[in-house]
Amino acid sequence: QAQNKVNLGVAIPAATHSFAAGLVYWANEAKKELEKDPNIKVTIKTASGAPEQANQLQDLVTATKIDSLVILPFESAALTRPVQQVKAKGVYVTVVDRGLTDTSAQDAYVSGDNTAFGKVPAEYLAKALNGKGNIVALRGIPTTIDNERMDAFMSVMKNHPGIKVLDAKHGNWNRDDAFKVMQDFLTRFKEIDAVWAADDDMAFGVLRAIEQAKRKDIKIVFGGAGAKAMVKTLMDGSNPLIQANVSYSPKFLYEAIKMTALARQKGQKLPASTIVPSVLITKENAKDFYFPDSPF
């Protein structure tokens, strides 16, 4: 069978927090593996903002002359047009994680499951608290994904009138901000049963704040995305507050790059949409989500 040459570009957000660092790591893993084949070339670009990513797309097309693109858009709406332009130049486009507002601009879509990312912890917490208790939540940086997750979380909580979501504030997917927000939640609310930190970086800050305040009322801190340290804690059972997590592994980028490169090599197409489900991680299945070499 004829093997096409593949010149693949990867455009992802820069490693400004752990999850994004995981993306960079997995992109590089995929590059290492694919480039064992001399007919495949992978170019990775990281951007710290939507306009920068749009610039990189231009440069990838004009200068690097890519024929396939895997992109994790910095922002869905903002990158729709730039990606359209890339596709118009005949490049095969796989979009990862954050869907474009106009799906005709992509050839394939591989994503995590943001709804489940909010729903799974909601359902878990509702069950663990027996439908009764006080929850505080920390949100990420104001973005569409953050909204999706929050909405999913709240829609589940609507069915559990016994559970009160006391407040939700932005911890910006950042340990320091989460620490401060949690400190103030602890000052403000004397009875908290569980915390939904919506990201393991934030969960980390939350744990430190709880530890410092020596509060015993909190039973569960639910992070998210399955960071290596948290999964390890879960596996070892070393912190009673950490009982479960929800997967949202940056590894899907690795899969997406590999799938795209290999399909292009064979001249095949990818399925229009592939959703990598977000599933509950507990002590039992934790080892399947533990990647000790990844920075995330």
Add this chain to the structure above:
Amino acid sequence: MPPERTDAPAPAATRRWRLPPLGPLLGLLLLCIAGTLLNREFATTDNALNVLTRTAFIGIIAVGMCFVIISGGIDLSVGSMAALIAGVTILLMNKLAPLGWPPAAVVVAGMATAVLLGALFGLAHGLLITRGRIEPFIVTLGTLGIFRAYLTYFADGGALALDNTLADAYGPVYYGSLLGVPIPVWVFALVAIAGALLLKRTAYGRYVQAIGSNEQVARYAAVDVDRTKVLTYTLLGVCVGIATLLYVPRLGSASPTTGLLWELEAIAAVIVGGTALRGGAGSIGGTVVGAILLSVISNILNLTSIISVYLNAAVQGFVIIAVAFMQRRRP
């Protein structure tokens, strides 16, 4: 009566003709040579136009920022302001479209709104600084938060996206070209030329320099200091408005991360271009070169993969310092 100085030890040498700031230009040249060596594609017209087009936003803002800095002020809010203007413009256009306006009319209305809003925000800055007698740094640090918060609020934390039909009607403003040169580059050039004329050839520009050099002297010379300052911040606002009206069709959306750190880039372009932060003197030409220089650095980094992606920012840092070193103040 001043003594004839035929026998004087060549004092004329101390009054050399002042050339436009050569440091940044030299830096740009060296960078371009490096770029060409690293990737053949660098020196193509396509790439050059790409770089110029994307420089347009920061470049246009930097032209306005140059005036503010020469006048001895600063504006930290331009990034947030651009984001809020983009958001409001998009909201407005999306509201107008269903009313049956033709898309072109909606787009024109949107563009006018962008400029108008920019002027209004700039005016507010100017009034707070002159009438309110608050340091520009504080005023614009405050509005930096305020503008972005309101955008986040309007966007409900997510993104505001332009309707598709409108996006198509608006697209050519960014993606179109005239005589082979993209529209944003034309606009950038026009703004830069207008800025240079305004600075060097009008009384207003002269007053801006006088105020930055010595506000008291300007006041004594019956320069209307407050009015000039208000005008300067308004001018920057208008520049931000123009940059935004070019930005909206490019990405067709605004979100809480839009325009993040543009203020730093714009200020950096001005300073790298040889204008002193303390005000009094500066040049639009240098500012334009500074803005282009900054985007060329990241363009070259995009075109090559010789160093770890993590170190991109370090390379930019080293280049900025090196360029500044080349044009450092004489002792």
Add this chain to the structure above:
Amino acid sequence: MPPERTDAPAPAATRRWRLPPLGPLLGLLLLCIAGTLLNREFATTDNALNVLTRTAFIGIIAVGMCFVIISGGIDLSVGSMAALIAGVTILLMNKLAPLGWPPAAVVVAGMATAVLLGALFGLAHGLLITRGRIEPFIVTLGTLGIFRAYLTYFADGGALALDNTLADAYGPVYYGSLLGVPIPVWVFALVAIAGALLLKRTAYGRYVQAIGSNEQVARYAAVDVDRTKVLTYTLLGVCVGIATLLYVPRLGSASPTTGLLWELEAIAAVIVGGTALRGGAGSIGGTVVGAILLSVISNILNLTSIISVYLNAAVQGFVIIAVAFMQRRRP
């Protein structure tokens, strides 16, 4: 030795005590009243200590920044510098621990490294600014990128975490208290007092003010301008080092988001505290109040939910402008 002037008008001995800037203090007071009204928990000792403890980092950096700003300079890199110092310190401690050093020794070594690195980075800034004759804005804009890039590189984009046993040994430096007051608050207080003494009661402090007021005049008055400036940036570096050594035990980790925008917060604390950005005069007391004021705003916002979370930044912006308005320059 000078001639007697018995008939000279006796100088009026109106040595009024100069009051610390009242604007920020008043602002802080009003905020505290508002906070107490909005949430009873605000006025508790626990909350006050929480707020003071988290103010410590920015506060300590702001004390150093105050010197730099009074001297007429600026440092944009402090946040990145803190992040890089935290990262390097953690790496070093993790390397030392397996060599069989006792945890306490490793921690002390780490702390010393933090201060030393800060001093080194500050020294580098000072030398580039004085010997290299580059604008402080540019030098530190450059190192802002460089420091963060290297941290990201060392951390491989992720987080660098302190080994668990070390974290336990180091923890008390942040979480411990002395006489019921957390260690960071003590350190903050000590740094502030030392800073105030240095500024008001030593020749060095006087030189800093003289340089910021008019560098040329200071040079003619036999002030060693270059040395004083280098010292000032080094001092700020040391402050960043101290802030970092308190920061590391808090989360036991450093990541590319560590210290993000601290420069803006530190500069804002200084300016809100009544020091003018153009240099020449300022006060450590005001800076401390400014730093506390800024963290009280976000504390109050966290303790209440009267307005949309999206608008938090707007509230901060309005408060900053309002405080500045209260202490605005006389006409």
Add this chain to the structure above:
Amino acid sequence: MQVSLRGIVKRFGPVQVLHGVDLAFEPGHVYGLLGENGAGKSTLMKILAGYEAPSEGSLAVNGRTVAFDGPRAAEAQGIVLIHQEFNLAEDLTVAQNIFLGHEPRRGLWLDDAAMRATARRVLDEVGLPQVDPDTRVRELIVAERQLVEIAKALSRQARVLVMDEPTATLTPAETGRLFALVARLKAEGVCIVFISHKLDEVERATETVVVMRDGRVVAQQPTASLTRAQMANLMVGRELADLYPPRPPVPEGAPVLLSVRGLSVPGWAEGVDFEVRAGEVFGFAGLVGAGRTELFEGLLGLRPRRADAVQIAGRALLPRSPREAAEAGLTYLSEDRKGRGLHVRLGLRENLTLMALHRHARPWLRPASEHGALQQAVRDFGIRCGSLEVPAGSLSGGNQQKLALARVLHPEPRVVVLDEPTRGVDIGAKREIYALIRRLADEGRAVVVVSSELMELIGLCHRVAVMRAGRLQATLSAAQLNEQELIAHATGTH
């Protein structure tokens, strides 16, 4: 056009500096305004020219009461003030400064060509043919700036021209040219008010003398009816004895404290040699631009320079900075008070002690000790100020000069270089400064006086070096000192 001031009172906070001044100025007439430092001359003239508003009283032009809301309004009436402290934007060029606020335009655009041409003309008129209108003011020396200020006023078509100590930094030749200009303007019917502490100039150029003391007009008389001594006595309100103190010879065998061999400051001075002994007052004469200031700035390491050998107080040392010079025992008073001499935004205390902080630190600075030093200096130098807590910039010009002088003497230097030490100082204070210089010498210090006032050099110095175009032309001993000789060497017509 006749201008009159009626019952002008001015207060700065609690301090009243003008106590009801009544004056009238007639067209085509030249007035000399005299008064001690801080008498209120500048303040009164600022009120006349619209820079300050009077606290009480009013102004009238041709009998009609007017109120100026700013200098612009006064200029519209033809009243123009040349400031005592320079009022130029350093980053702008000479031409740009001359027309600041009055730029001629062609349509939308500035008419730069016209500005340059007019600037050229007025610069020639005031005697600055060598200055290009496109030079930035930052690069001008003090005397040139003063002439640019005058040129600026000339370009404004004044009917009433107030000159606040225009000659303080000028040498006799420039002053002569200025007076020719004054005569021409007077003939054109312009009213001129001339403030100066140089009584010979007042005698030469004015028709009426107005004397102020402590914020009041105490005399107004035809110049011809007064001798210089009478003017001086009116100013200070008491009899002034001899201006110059007696000059005992330098003791035999006094050590050389400053010795300079082959000092060159490229572009300014070439191969200058001189030595100054302990107890000696050594003068430097020359025209503006002779390079005296730059020579000493070079000596202090403030400009690129080279030298064959320099000894300061017995140590071989070519200082790299004023700091090193001060440590070796040499301090320098700059001729540019505002730009190099004083921190106008800092307080008096901070200014006074800056060069010798070690004297007040043990190890902490002791404000009480500094304050004591300030009170001492205020008494010793006769600095007049309402309060000791004001910024230095709010002192009158002459009092700023006294403070600057006090500052360079505070470290108790072995060698002191005073560049135009009596610039803007009133006659009473001048006498005290002369006595002080004398005393410094008597204490065994070496004193270098750079001055454009030849009389001062003649009355004070043991020896005077004359510079011309960067070279040492001659060194004259006390016996040879007279005006003709000095001018001849300075202009190269010897």
